[in-house]
Amino acid sequence: MQQATDKWLIDVTLPPPSLGDNTADADRLIAGLKKRLDTSHVTIDRPILLNLPELLRQNNYRIRCVLCKDQTTWNVIFLTGQEDHHAIAGLAVDLGTSRVVVRLINLIDGRAMAESAFDNPQLTVGVDVLTRIHHADTPGGLQHLQELIIDGLNQHMESLCRQARIAQDQIYLSAVAGNTAMTHLFLGLNPHWMIREPYIPAVNRPGWTRASDLGLGIHPCGRVLVFPNIGSYFGGDLIAGILYSELHRQEDTAILVDVGTNAEVVLGNHNWMMACAGAAGPALEGGVTKMGMMAGPGVIDRVDIDPKTRQFRIHTIDDQEPVGICGSGLIDLAAQMFLAGMIDVRGRLVPGQSDGRYKEKDGMGYLVVLPADQSGTGLDLTIGQADLDSLTRSKAAMFTILETITTTVGMTMEDLSAFYVAGTFGSFIRPTSAISIGMLPDLAIDRYQPLGNSSLGGATLALTSTAAVDEIDAIQDRITYMELNVNQDFMNRFSAAKFFPHTDPTRFPSVKVWEP
């Protein structure tokens, strides 16, 4: 079976040597691959070289190679015969701050073999990135953080391989996408200078690293591609997202948004891309409001309020008893409360419209979403004015960032052909709710395209397409990163965006607050 060179795995049949063609074994393989790959630079890993003469002869010069490509040089990292029917796999990793998702890919046919997710073991050190970066400066801290993530990956890889019925050393390649801090900790690089002016990462384009240098338990000759970043605040997860969304290939200008503590935005088309990142505030990540938490069983991910009856319809993940609310649930809740008149244009609770759910404690108002007898915790599930204020700042920051970047390139948000929303957030959010509170612009709903786990999707592409890896570097080269200048214009926009949905409601024609 001849493989397309778009795969990292190719079959090559070499002419056997003769007195008239007595090139050495290694040079014969290199010549064959150069021709096949249309390249002038091929190297062979030393462990392969040691066994090459026997391997070529045992397989009658009909061989199968696993490759990787660093800049212009192709490296042969594994070699076997064409008749070897063992699986040859790759491991795609979405290296999230909170959650890590791993997917096993069959490098022969490009299909997913197994997938699983686990909490980033570095959560034990700190929930947020900053705590971990500071921990890396303590004695042994950096090594500890690296070990946590590597050990976690190795453990979950083991069960993943059991699922797929392969051995761990049948994994030859891995592709890892994460934010800049997470990839630095994964690589054992100290992110110390990332958080100190002028905010310099150790590396922007890590390229391929030997798995053995990292302790990653794949094949000893295996290689790990870590997605490049643009800087401390625009990570490889976003580059993976662009690759996956194909924004960089489209004629019409589109936008890609990843929402978390930071909002990362990239705007562009097949000619140019402009990126920026800014603090959107922690409200959108969950974990900040009193009942906020990360998505999981029993977490409220959707809220509907009947404006007439003021009745709440609550949906939880896996339909478990409600225990808290996640970011997308919070946006739904705020949007529905706003549309039902339970909060005003300033985001303030309206006691008179709250159907008896409004309470106060120590002078601070709050609203009971679910009374104790209906919650899974045995306590009232509530949302306070402080939570709403935090959400207001977050949604205003998000909208301001979007407005700023589009204005900078001389466009309006209405000009955008597509609005990709990355990540778990993108999958769960209801665009109508985000529009209702003025977090996202009031575009036709079909322009909003949730990407799902685009970080994992991009990592998967890197393992299934050699061309994708060239594209990754091209994307990184092509992006212009714009430092968000928090000037008077920005502050004016931010102030205007702190209203529900906006000081200028004509910009949100679809948002209609219920009027009795």
Add this chain to the structure above:
Amino acid sequence: MQQATDKWLIDVTLPPPSLGDNTADADRLIAGLKKRLDTSHVTIDRPILLNLPELLRQNNYRIRCVLCKDQTTWNVIFLTGQEDHHAIAGLAVDLGTSRVVVRLINLIDGRAMAESAFDNPQLTVGVDVLTRIHHADTPGGLQHLQELIIDGLNQHMESLCRQARIAQDQIYLSAVAGNTAMTHLFLGLNPHWMIREPYIPAVNRPGWTRASDLGLGIHPCGRVLVFPNIGSYFGGDLIAGILYSELHRQEDTAILVDVGTNAEVVLGNHNWMMACAGAAGPALEGGVTKMGMMAGPGVIDRVDIDPKTRQFRIHTIDDQEPVGICGSGLIDLAAQMFLAGMIDVRGRLVPGQSDGRYKEKDGMGYLVVLPADQSGTGLDLTIGQADLDSLTRSKAAMFTILETITTTVGMTMEDLSAFYVAGTFGSFIRPTSAISIGMLPDLAIDRYQPLGNSSLGGATLALTSTAAVDEIDAIQDRITYMELNVNQDFMNRFSAAKFFPHTDPTRFPSVKVWEP
């Protein structure tokens, strides 16, 4: 101090990062080097990456890099500050079958710091290459052979470093030139298929290997360049010789000859090169005639015979008491005996002309070169008819190979502008003597240019000039290797060359046998 990029060590001053220029540390270094080296591919070794952020800041972005270059990619293998005044050294190695010569080079100014030589420790396994290749096939044999040479190098490096007052880990680069079998054993590659038709080495162009992969005790990040070979019988020592002689740069066609058990010959100029190798027989290596041995104290390296008085004037290395004879001494002895009429045109001892030195034992004639009372062994030093026959075959083979290659390219030996003679042999041989016996053609003496240890010279160049390493690959690419076809023409030439100096004495007009 700014270094020329012709060195493997260069100083680079990077612009410090700022909010307006927030490229990551690694990418900043790579960008600086790309500009400086006028290249598009630079990689950084992982151990350097780990320490890079601190190193750059501690040295105010004024850094010194040690590099190596694999194909088109430059690798940064060591980094320090420009104010670091520690020596940075390289190790040039002439990896001979019998003798290994090591030279320490200061990479900053290109000067030799120390030099020493030692017997190849693989001699304990076998004197000749073939025995070692067979030994490599025995269980643990290959590893044993590699360990012998690596351990030997490590030991002698230690004393070399003591001499030069540096630490072993101040050696960052090494360049190794040797024949194809020796470099394979050094690299731990099995030369098994080299001696079996169609005679295929494991590798022609090994390039740079990590010293740590070989166990070579230089800096853990150090790299070793092994000179490429053209095939099993034309090794990296010859490529080093070409580089050193500059034959590949000259307008006029010249020839380079390395004489040993095999005669290796390359003929060419700046446009083309043609090479061949053939068995010249063991007589020229010493170690075969009864009193033959390798050059060393007390070994006869020069013989003069007064044709009138028949008196022998014997010179020994270091003027010690004579204990044996080396290859160049043997050629002198045979030439002088021939010119004095003590051997005839067929290379046979002439008893009547031997001034009483002729003896016989078991029906075989021999000649006493030095009686027991004048020798350092307490025994007669003798040369037998069998020794002379062996020398005759060797010198005839040498001449035939030279005649064949020049004829193949449509030239005569008189057309050659220079006749480089490589190796120890080239340094000690008297061209007049080699001409007298018809081993080398009867050219004007000033065309003969001994190169000395051109293998070590080439290895030194590889450490002191980055351009030289590109030339090495260009030389290897440019050489056409000609398989010596032992056909009727060859045999006819060989038979004619078995005479002293030749069946056609008009081809050796300068050779005049004494006539009383």
